[in-house]
Every structure is written in structure tokens, then in C-alpha cells.
Amino acid sequence: MTIQQKGYQKVKITDRFWSKRLEVIHDHVIPYQWAALNDRLEDAEPSHAIENFRIAAGEAEGEYHGMVFQDSDVAKWLEAAAYSLEHHPNPELEKTADEVIALLQKAQGEDGYLNTYYMLKEPNQRWTNLRDNHELYCAGHLIEAAVAYYQATGKRAFLDLMSKYADYIDTVFGPEEGKLKGYDGHQEIELALLKLYDVTGNDKYLNLSRYFIDERGKQPHFFDIEKKKRQESSPFFFHDGYAYHQAHLPVRDQKEAVGHAVRAVYMYTAMADLAAKTNDETLKKACEALWENVTQKQMYLTGGIGSMAFGEAFSFQYDLPNDVSYTETCASIGLVFWAKQMLELAADHKYADVMEKALYNGTISGMDLDGKKFFYVNPLEVQPEACEKRNDQKHVKAVRQTWFGCACCPPNLARLISSIGHYIYSQKERELFVHLYMGHETNVQLAGCRVQLAQETNYPWDGDVTMTVSPEKAYEFTVALRIPGWSRHAVLKVNGEVVDHFPIMKNGYVYITRTWEDQDKIELSIQMTIEQIKANPLVRHNVGKAALQRGPLVYCLEEADNGGQLQNILLPRKAELKAEYDEDLLEGVVVISGKAERIDEKDWGGSLYRTAEIQTSPADIKAVPYYAWCNREPGEMRVWINQSR
């Protein structure tokens, strides 16, 4: 069980790296998104999201506009606002949020139902198209927001509204006679109901979540039944209409990740949470199998998932093309959610390593340093002309966009980043697991003892972390510190004395059990070396290539630093590379630079093919963290660098 759930505590982020991002979210993203939701952006299509609620509440007249899941944009904004209020009090923001909540209350039906699409557009068609119309998805996001707002502000109003909605949903779905035997086309309600269970303790929500999870994929197939009722005959756009929704098999029988990547990881998150909460062994096994499949066969080095645009989906094992990947920001965010829940099942650094990888690379790459532009798709290789001229790469943008028609990623990033503190720890009776390293202060309840915790670090630029553990009284418990899988060496000290951590390490966590006293100090020094990463040779796109990584950060070459035609930079296997902090570059980053080779292009003249071997010359290269790419002039980018002979 996690801190934010049991004995929830606020986390104050003091980290240099993350504070910047939190500030950007607070100062730019949340206000910008508020303007978007209220149709005040000049350069974007009107969202109409707030207006839909106003119409439903009787405060305005007009018709519904927007995607069928437009409500969820408001929900994600409220959730991000809630997390932001947690560490950055802002009465004005809180007042606005309260007003939105009041609006939701006014819009909500007598029975608890709240979905402006159906209320305004198809009032008699509730629950007739679960597969496509995101009804439970929107409900789930509203529930998540309500839980976050309650935790951040202590105010119950929103939570009560959404409990009422959940109670109503419970009357509609379930195994009982007369109830719909269905589930959502876009998973989300499952994980939200579990959060609602955490704060309310009401078993009903846990049971309903389990019902949705277990009903999925059963035959006769619910999507067919409801489709028949709709008298709809058109085929589903994806080649396997069940797999797209991960409804091709009962979830306990699923071993390979398929279909829409965001739907998948949201579902896996709920499965892992439910398995942990209920000690459900078969569900746990399914989660583990899916985890192995995703992270060992279908995940990009950046923590990106979803290797094709068609269906925003997983394609197949080891199919990880770098230039046409989908790697949606939201999918990496969902991977973070899932990893955190896997850590509840077992403290294994393999989960935290992936969580960290996605956090420092494939999620935050979705936003520019100013928080003003966003990527939906986070490719590992970009040639701008190809994005412009090749239809099969048009989903890959060479520059971030201000907003999207389907605006799921920016608010999702906002809620992830503003809740970053919730991913640092988890706990279990007398064990405190430390998954992430970032400057912060918080306090937790460990078996009844209040413990103040703080970290100081320059992470991810170096791996020195000082952690202070201050129980309110001398108290025995375990602090289990993660030693990242990317590290070759680490030194651990407690109160200045070196601790030989190998004998007390299990699955990448060092278990320090002792009687802790006020101001006890843990010093962990994790060596960060520049690594040349190679991909499994079954990944046909990466043979003969290497990627640079240092600590949790994946690096890339950009045209701004290296000129164009990045394919012609060849990285020697024994390249001498150095890492140096450059405070003036990209708001301060550690740059990797050194000598490589470059294929001589001019030597070729006009010919397209020849028998003579290529010639190379020495060339300086400079790599920057992947998350920070595309913050200067647009150009080529490449993570996987061709290796030299």
C-alpha cells in the first residue's frame, strides 16, 4: 500500500530538476489548460469542455461539442490542480477548482450520472456503446480527480459527488440479474475505483473494479452483444477489434501486450493494484507475464511503448522501429502508473528502473522546457523532411505542438509531474521502500510511528543522495533503498559509516534494518557512468547501433549540436566520452561529448551506389538528454547511433 493511499502525506519537492518542471506545470501548463478548457486559446480549436458542463448544469444554452471524452480533460485538469495545490498553495487556483466542482455538482443527474456527451447529445442512450464512447473512462478520470482533490485539500464535496456517481454505476453493472454484463472500451474506471476504495474504504468500489477486470474478454463477447443491440454492422477499424481493447482474452490469460497501448497500461495498473490489495495470485502472475513481455520485448529504450500509429498500438514482439514509433506520451505515463503498482506487488528494482526510465525520458520528452508545447508522439529518430513528406510518418512531428484536437497528453503530463512526489516511496508494515531519488521533504506513518524523511541530491546529474530519516522517537524499521540497475557501483553510508550493502541486498534493494533515531543520515553514492547500450539483436532496427545512457537518462544526438545527416556519425565501441554539466545549455544539463567518426559524404560525388568502401574522418559529437531535445532550432534527432567498424 502506498503512502498516498494509506497514511497519505504531502510531499514537498525541493529537487532542482523536478522543481523546474513543477514550476512550469504550475505557472504555465495548468493556466494554459484552463484557458484551453474555456476556449480562450487563439491558436487552438475550441475545447468546449467547460461549456459542455455549463450547458448540462443549465448555466448556458447550446449543443455539446468536442470528442466523446471531452469531460475527461476537465477531470485531468482538476487532478493536476489538486496535486499542484498539495505542494504549491494557490488560493486562486483552489477557488477556480471549487467553482468547477460546484459546476459538476449542478450538472450531475439526480441518480448520480455525470457525462455531458450523453446528457446533452444522446440522453436516452447511456451505456449503449461502452466499446467506443468512453463513458466509464470519463467517470474514472472524474473519480481520480475527486480522490486527488480530497487528498490535497481535505475537502469532501467532489469526493462525495463522485462516490454518488460510482454508487450509481454499481447499480448498472455487475453479475446480478438485470445488470449490464459489460466493461469499458477504454480502461480507466478500474484503477479509479481502486483509488476511491483507498480513501473511502468502501468494498463496493473494490468489488466493482474487480468485476470490470474479470468480466473483460469473456465469451459471448460483450462488445458483440452491445453492437448487435445497436444494430451496427460496420467492422471495427483495427485488425482485431477485441485485442485493440485488450478484450481478446480474459485478463488472467493474457501474456502478451496487444492493442492500444494506453488502454493496456491503464488496465495493467488496475490489475496490479487489485492483485496487491487482494493477494490475488493468478492476477499477479498475469501482471508479471505482461510486465516481462512489455519491458523485455516491446519497450523503447526511453520507456516509450506502442510501436505503431495504427491503433496507437503495440505491434509485435521486438518490433521497435525508431522513426515511425507511436510512443505516445500518455502510454509512458501509464507505464509509470503500472510500474508503481508492480512495486506494491514486489520491491524489485526492475519495476523502479522502468518507472524511472519513463519518468526521466519518454514522459517528460512530451513537453518543452517552457511547458508551452507538447509531443503526442515521442520518436527515437527524426528526419524532419520525412515527417513532412512521408504519410507513414505524419504522426511523428518534428517540433512540439501547442495543443491537440485529442488533448489527452498535456493534461496527463500535468497530473503526472505535479504528483511526482508520490512515486518516491512505498511502504509495507515496518518497511519503507525508496524507489526514486530527488530532493524533497515529507513524513510518513510507519507502523504507528511518524517519520520525517528528506532527500538532497543533484540527481539525475550525479548519483550522490543524502537522505535524512527522523522518527519521532527511536524506532526499529527497515529502509530499503533501490540501487538502480544501470549503476555499476554504489557506496552506502549510514551516519558516516560505510555499510557493505551486498549481503543485505535483494532484488536491487538494500534493506537497512536498525533502530532509527532523529536525524539519522543515509548517504548513497550511485556511480553514474556513460554507457553504450545495445539492443537485443531480435530488434531488427537496432543492429549495429548503440545508444548513450548515463544514470537514468537516455541521450540523443541533435542536429543543433552535430549538423545534419546524423546517420553518418559513427560511434566507436571504445569511444572516449566525457560527461560535463553545462549550466547554460537547455536550462542546465550534463552533456556527453567526445570523439567519434563521420562518414565523408562529399567523397561520394553524385553516385548513389558504388563498390568502394566508405571513408570516415574523426568528428566531435555532443549528446544531450533525450527529454530535452527539440528545445532549440528544429532538426534531426537520433537516439540509436550507428557504430563504427
Place this chain on the structure above:
Amino acid sequence: MTIQQKGYQKVKITDRFWSKRLEVIHDHVIPYQWAALNDRLEDAEPSHAIENFRIAAGEAEGEYHGMVFQDSDVAKWLEAAAYSLEHHPNPELEKTADEVIALLQKAQGEDGYLNTYYMLKEPNQRWTNLRDNHELYCAGHLIEAAVAYYQATGKRAFLDLMSKYADYIDTVFGPEEGKLKGYDGHQEIELALLKLYDVTGNDKYLNLSRYFIDERGKQPHFFDIEKKKRQESSPFFFHDGYAYHQAHLPVRDQKEAVGHAVRAVYMYTAMADLAAKTNDETLKKACEALWENVTQKQMYLTGGIGSMAFGEAFSFQYDLPNDVSYTETCASIGLVFWAKQMLELAADHKYADVMEKALYNGTISGMDLDGKKFFYVNPLEVQPEACEKRNDQKHVKAVRQTWFGCACCPPNLARLISSIGHYIYSQKERELFVHLYMGHETNVQLAGCRVQLAQETNYPWDGDVTMTVSPEKAYEFTVALRIPGWSRHAVLKVNGEVVDHFPIMKNGYVYITRTWEDQDKIELSIQMTIEQIKANPLVRHNVGKAALQRGPLVYCLEEADNGGQLQNILLPRKAELKAEYDEDLLEGVVVISGKAERIDEKDWGGSLYRTAEIQTSPADIKAVPYYAWCNREPGEMRVWINQSR
């Protein structure tokens, strides 16, 4: 001017390699296509192509069915049949062809018009949508067929019908007051009218062709004018609706190949032919610029062109991905047409090298060895699972298909292969240019002297060619023999005596000027070595890769010989490779085999990424000619092989 045009002579192919293909065309493809045109194939959509003509002729009742260009399938079949009759007399086939021609005559309008789509479906809408509806395209194919049939059989009926049609078209289009100032959306009529000019000598056809060529791309734009007349407002599907049709600029100003690849090369063919016929310098310059652009920046090693499925089109310079290429069979066929016409402009081996490259690789790869299955798209790298599961590769088929909804490629191959003899020579006053080497017999008129010619060779398996030159009387003229650009060494003998060919070589042709006598013998021995070809480093997809080539043939690795995961075969730069003829494999091919390396896949275990370097083991590899791939069990294929360290 070419042999088939001026002093047209039949060519009897005795070549081992090409005879097999001609036989397949005659025995299988032409009858199969006849069955297709008559809706007698069980496993294919009905073509309705003959039925459309029967309805138009009043011999049947019913409605038009098929593509808007369905007539052209009949035309291409007639053209292929004509070429086949030239070297393979077949009274039954000729009778069938005569019957079809009689049907066309019956269907043709009083005014000469003949297009079943418009006659049956939109009788009052002739010439209202030149951009999309292939009206002049179909006319062009009918004209080409008529010319071929006249040349093969000496029968004028079809030629007269089509002259009448062309005369009518000439009353519709042209610079004169009241005529349409337009041109076709799919170029074809231009090259056909020039062929009609060749056999009739009627300047009208040359002038009309030139009109179409020169009108193209002028402003105000004809496609806009006719679109406005149609009161059509929908946008064109391609990102540049002019460029798709090569109508973005007047043709003389075009320097880069853009848009739909088949349209492009059909147009370039006509431009080159017109330039040669009229000594048109600016048109010649445009042809040369476009040739350099296509062959030095946009052509695959196999002679394939068109690197994207979207628009079946050129994408941009040096953008030559191997797994998502379009490389349509028809586009390579058009490249052969164009190359032949460029050779009329100048005898330069660069044109013949490309012509040969396309003939021996990217065109005939479109058909299996039995002539029963066809590729529309000829990729250079195939991973069957990707073709099946990735939407962006669904245009690439891992196995050849029996027929296509848009059945352009199979009949196009049939007409190319059955006219292969027309590509061997061209002539100019007292010069006979020998472009290709294949066993055959023919005779030509050279400045009034009849000359019997024959070649014997085992090409493309070895480069020894014996050519017999037998003028009817002792006669001085020049035989200019091409020394292929892929050859490192050649030995030339005339009547047994070695000729030092360097002093008499120009642009890759050896000019032997002498008084030729009966049974004079030229022996040319062109060295064929196994070459590792590298691509220009601006082709980002091929850095670190090499392709195998021997003589005119490009080779590939197939899973059938090398197992799967072909990306893991690494070709040493100094690999010892041998070429051996295997008469039992793929109907007899020279196989390239030798020692390479293979990345150890098992050594990886489960991990997707790691820091340790890959390990390799020695591995035997076996490469087969690209044209013959996919004639065994389906599997992976790869032309560009990763190079070893």
C-alpha cells in the same frame, strides 16, 4: 530511332534466361489474363473488362463495372499478345485477338471515341475529368496495342481504328480556339501518339503529343479549370495535387522527380522520345536533369522507384527505406521504357545500365517463376510479421498474389517481357548500338543494307557473348557495344583477334567501325565479379550495410537459405564469397555463398537492452538473385545486409 520503329524487325529470342520467361508469359500469363478479363477466374474479383466492351458493342446488356481504367487491361493484353505473336506464332491467340479487335470496332463510336466507362456510365461527360478518370490513358494503351499488333501481324484494322480515335482526340484538344486546353491525369497518351507517329508518319500525332507535353503545368491550371466546371470542392488526396501528376511546373522546368512514379516515368519516356525525334534541346535537358535526379537520388538498387505507398510516389531525395518502399512493378517497367528512349538521345552506358538493372531485378521480381503470382510492390526487405501486423507496411506483401483489384502490373509485365527483344539494339544511320546481351536472332536495315544479327550467351550467369554480324554484302558501319558499368574488366575480339577497346570507347560503348562481312564474329567477355555495393551515405537507411551484386543481378538473402532474423547476418568487408551455378535451385541460378558472421541471439537471454557488446559466430550465407526471391516457402528477405565490424 529504334528498330521497332524505323525498319522494324522481329527478334527471335533464343536466350536461356529470357526464353523461360517468354514461355511463361505465353503459356500462362496471357491465357490467365485472358481468363481474368473474361471473368473466368474463380479466386479473383470479376474484371468485367471484356464484358464492358460487349455491352458497348451492343452484344450484351448490363452496366459498366470495374475501375475507370478497366479498358486499359484489354489494351495491355492485346499488346502483350501482339509481342508474343511476333516470336511465337499462335493461330488461336491471333484469332482471339482479332475477335477482340472486331469487338472494339463494334464498340467504337461513329466519331472514333472509344471508352466504355464514359460510353456506358456517363455518356454526356466525356473529357470532364481528365485529372482522375484516365480517359486519355486508356486511349494511349489502346494505341500502343494497335501499333504493336500492326508491327507483329501486319494487319492494319486495329491501327486504323486507333488512328481514327487519335484523329478524333486531335479535334478535341489543342491550342486552337474552341478546343480543350487540357491533358491527361495519368500520362500515357503522349508516348502512345509518338509510337503511332512512328508507324504512320503522320505529323498530327507527333504534334498532338507535343501539345499534351507542353500544355502540362501551365497556369491557370487546367486541373483547377476543369474542377471548377465540375463544381467540385473536395481537396485532392495527395499533399500536392499538381505534383502527384507532374503538373506542378511546365515539364521543361522540372528537375526533380515527384509524385506518382508510374505517371512520372511514362511522361519522361514521351519527353525523351519527342526530344530525340525533334532535336528539342530544352526538352532533352529536362530529361537529363530528371534522369540524374531519379537514378542518383531516388532509385533503389534493384531499379525500383517510388519510395512511399502514399500516392505510389516519389518521396524526397535519398529517402529509400527498404521495408516500406512502394517500388511498383509498373514503375520499374516505365523506367525501362524511359531508359530506352534516353538511349535514343545519347548512347551512354548509364542509361543502359539502369535499363538492364531494372530488367533483371525490379521488374521481373514482380512475377513468380511460374508466371502465376505477382507482386505489385517489390520491397528490398521483408519481415512477414511486419507486413501482416503493421498498417504502414500492409502494402508490402510477403508473398505474391494471384491477381489485384487494380490489375496494372501483371499485364504490364507481360507486354514488357514479350517485347524484350526490342530493348537490345538501337541504331542511328550507320551505327548499330548493342545495349543488351541475350541469345537472339534478328536482322536490321542499316543505311539500306540488310544485316543479320545473332547473339549467343549464358548471360546473366556469365558475361561471355558471341555476336554474329552478317551483312547481305560487305559493308562499312559501326557496331557500338556496351561495356556494362558494373564490369571491372572486359576482353573484346573480332574474328578471333583481340581488339584494344579503350581507345575506341566512349561513354561505355566500344565503337567498332569496319567493313563487316558475312559471319563476322564479335566475342565479348565481360568479367562478372561478386561486388559488395554500398549506398551513398545520404541514404540514411543503408549506412553500415552492403548489398551483393554480380553482373546485372542484385542478390538477396532469404530465410529459406539462411534462417530467420536476417538482420543478424553480418557481412565481412573482405568476405570470401563464391559464385556457383546451381541448376536445381529456382530453375537454375548462380548462387553466391561464403562465410559471414551471425550475431548470437541466444547469448542475450531475456533482456531487451544491455551494455555488453554483441557476440558473433561464423555463419555460412547463401544469396540468390533478387528477381527469384519468394519462390519457395515464405519468409524474410533482405537485400541490404548489415556489415560486420
